[in-house]
Amino acid sequence: MLLNERKISVLHAIIDDYIRSAEPVGSRTIARRYNLGVSPATIRNEMADLEETGYIIQPHISAGRIPSDKGYRFYVDVLMEPSPIPAIKRQEIYRRVQKQSQEIEVLIQETSKLLALLTNYVAIVVVPPVVKCVLKHIQLVLIDELRILVILVLYPGIVQNRIIRVQTRYTVEELTLISQQLTQKLQGLSYGEMRSGLIKDIKREFGDIGSAILDIIHNELADSKQEQYYLNGAIQIFEQPEFRDIERAKGLLSLLEKGEAVSDLLGDWSKINGVKVIIGQENPRAEIHECSVVTSNYSIGQEVIGTIGVIGPTRMEYARVYSIVELIADSLSEILTEIVK
Amino acid sequence: MLLNERKISVLHAIIDDYIRSAEPVGSRTIARRYNLGVSPATIRNEMADLEETGYIIQPHISAGRIPSDKGYRFYVDVLMEPSPIPAIKRQEIYRRVQKQSQEIEVLIQETSKLLALLTNYVAIVVVPPVVKCVLKHIQLVLIDELRILVILVLYPGIVQNRIIRVQTRYTVEELTLISQQLTQKLQGLSYGEMRSGLIKDIKREFGDIGSAILDIIHNELADSKQEQYYLNGAIQIFEQPEFRDIERAKGLLSLLEKGEAVSDLLGDWSKINGVKVIIGQENPRAEIHECSVVTSNYSIGQEVIGTIGVIGPTRMEYARVYSIVELIADSLSEILTEIVK
DNA sequence: TTTTAGCACTCGTTAACCTAGAGTGCTAAC
């Protein structure tokens, strides 16, 4: 069924009002607050039609209407105009992302905090799985007779360090040499690309220190096969009236604590760029069938490397959140691309 | 007023029962469940006395009694016997701490998670402020023409890295040399000990790269003047009936998000070793006057460097938590001491 | 044909009221 102009206006009014108030919207409220030039009775008729076609729902017979998932979907796809963010604000946000550390992981984590702060919803940021990273440099630093600091510099811009103990004593010069040789052998390879022949070579040639370093590479890179992710602003959900019920809030929170669940949510690694909105039941996880998720990928150069997202009740301020997610994802991409250049 | 044997038994029974059930305890319950050999009426008389002396409270006239802060204090100081942890379990916990990374910060953070998991309360771990750390080694690694990775190795066992951009191009050899010279000049100093004469020297001698490195030291060390801290198991508080009220839970959670507050709580850096219990109103912050905190310091060798702690309702399982906090603090101290040796 | 005023009806919310039950303190007997 096609919606005529007036039905659309009524739907728009219901959604706007419900997003604002979290209360079912009645015909009189609409007539009073949004001057559509018709009486409540007319609006009631339109509402009956909208309900029949599934855009709105009546929680109980003597209440107003609330939007259904289908209603929100229509709103997001057709009605909504992303809230414009004034240039000054845009620059400020860009700068706040930029101001962060040059270290990729810190930068991303801080961006997640910013996202939560700006939207007032729960922010999630998925970080590229380290396993995809390419080794750029290995550096060994002598700490004392028994301990050596191993530093792995990965592309793009991730640094991992780990202290190992060795039996043999090495001099600074020896370690410098070993660093150079290892770097030369392993540079440009990702973990997956290290052949067993190469690994045997290294173990033979460098003895226990070689094995230890390969262990680290193995642990640091292979262990973190799943994406890492950062969660911020989790307390914010208590501001939402729909999470007054402790059980519900607890359910969402404990879901978010679980890693796999999060990658389920944002995990649609599709190459699609731009902001994506997933509404209520469209979510893969039943636990958040009453939530919506607004996500966007971010990238280095042309390559998508991660996702940022915001989770809130289906009654979310889509227009505002949409703009912010878009802006932050773009800023992050731009700055990351700049950093690794 | 001195408590006679029977009053103590009654108090003990009330506290045990209330910790278990979270419901006010009546005289009949005690007579039935803990066989003190007297009738409810006698217990009522004792309870009236205990109330008058402030060890227990009657929430309303027709309810049972609940322990007051004073009651819990007496319980913790006099009655409680820390739950013994069987040797096997002790070893298992020790190993689980030990199994963590050799990197101090990761180790401490993982220990915090373990603490939350074992106690089922909110765990907080305060990490030594980096500013106290002593510089051990500086290493510069050439990433590409424009970017250099600066690694600061601090005592005890903390590694910081940061990528800087430079105008001048350096060769690997030059950087190695600069690393050595800087290390020589700054080794053994904490941030506070770096005199302005020394700083000028370095800026003169090493130009822009020297300034950049000093900036990093300044930022990384001085910025983190406040202790860092890790929070874990925050959702657990919803398991406690006293936090069914959303407002209360939100209050606690948002307090814990604030850094200063946390150091207020655990901040009593007293050199005292061993477990400390802070009950209800004894807490410095009014927001957690209905919570108790069980903390213990941990150390490297003889030197106290941080605090671990658990926060829960005053109706906390003190005996159990006490043992766990003690064990984990001891394990952590031992393992840290071993690592930096 | 579309819109609207009017009205009867539904049902959730709130307040008032009532009851059952748990627990007490007091008194008097043991």
Added chain:
DNA sequence: GTTAGCACTCTAGGTTAACGAGTGCTAAAA
């Protein structure tokens, strides 16, 4: 000093009634 008995208090939970917001329908108006 202890205990049985009893009157009393207060909360939790359930029921009822009034209220109000909102609806759908009908019939009149545009």
